[in-house]
Amino acid sequence: MNSRRGRSPEGRAEVRRELVAAAVRLFRTRGYEETTVDDIAAAAGVGRRTFFRYFPSKEDAISPDHEVALARIDEVLTTAHPTEPTASLVVRAGETVFDLYAEDPGLSVERFRLTHEVPALRDRESARVDHYRRLFTRRLRERFAGEPDGDLRAAVIGAAVVAAHNLALRGWLAGGGRPDDVEHHRERFRKVIDLLPREPGTPDVTERLEAAVARLERHA
Amino acid sequence: MNSRRGRSPEGRAEVRRELVAAAVRLFRTRGYEETTVDDIAAAAGVGRRTFFRYFPSKEDAISPDHEVALARIDEVLTTAHPTEPTASLVVRAGETVFDLYAEDPGLSVERFRLTHEVPALRDRESARVDHYRRLFTRRLRERFAGEPDGDLRAAVIGAAVVAAHNLALRGWLAGGGRPDDVEHHRERFRKVIDLLPREPGTPDVTERLEAAVARLERHA
DNA sequence: AGCTTAACGGCACTGAGTGCCGCTTGTACA
């Protein structure tokens, strides 16, 4: 029998996938509150203790790897060349999150539905989004250190980028994550980013955003 | 002995205050994770079961009444005269939250420290802020129904108002909630709101905002 | 004073999350 998965790297990835699949299935059919961690573990064929070795909590059972996403964004923000325009930088960072969701559109759509129907999951998602916002704001604050209103600009740009990103992502997911729906949400994304305070001499932001959405389109 | 409080309306208010005071004190001296609900209840002189009759969860022990705040905002937004400019409307709604925090500046400052040091409380706060954002967005969407880009404008204005409000509030609380510190944060507040997309014919937003901060100043 | 209502305390229970420990498996190395 193959009840001895997870001891190799491929096995661990397989166990993780099966846990996520079991969680999504049970949450949708039975409901989030009515599903216990024991249920998920049993459905995935592992022990309850093992579940908590893959996910820190029940709420994280359907989540992409949050820490990985934060680390990717942080790497983009910290390794950027100092002369790169800020607009280009935040768009590149946003792209990494787009890619993460576009890796498995089906799962992303299902996750979207659950996080909008289950209060506990919705609150968890709010906290996660705020982690992204804080990371952007922190790195931008370092970047703007010494400039007039640097902190304020960092806070506003950080909030605006995350808001724009979520608006576009949610719109796309709410429509079922279909590739032919991207055009409409590209427009929305662009409009929100247009509200960002312009820096003199900064190249057009929308150019970079279109590249990001195009990249999402390819994956979806 | 007065171990029979809480049976009258004044008694209930007193019990609530004592529970909040006990929670704040224990969270600061012993730490959030190291404090159990039994500890809080015992310190306030009530049974553990009674704690959960006053607060839905341990995380809410130090919170102002979230539902009350949401209801106040919602009333302002839904009972507004249709001809009132949107800028004026959202500022009036924001004022009600300002008032709630200004009622007890000392408690607000203490709460601010805790929500920034304890991850669990910080995540809870993120979710709460998002509830405000969603409420604003929902009511603004109804208000903008039928107008071009109504949904998009509702989403952006809702997010911007909440962000501006939090920025000013956090700045004031981080400085210790002192009345003579308000001027600096009034400036920050005004600058953020200036980023809002202007509606043609709308009177100056900053005028209303200054009134809001002045009101905060009076209470603090 | 008697009656109704509502808050209280306590008990028992479910379920999330954690520490510990002995077992099993894949791997590295002889």
Add this chain to the structure above:
DNA sequence: TGTACAAGCGGCACTCAGTGCCGTTAAGCT
């Protein structure tokens, strides 16, 4: 190819948050 070692696993026991239930007790009204 056999063996030692590291790492993952299952299970057990425990703490604590949160809930349902119920008997008790105080507050307010007649």
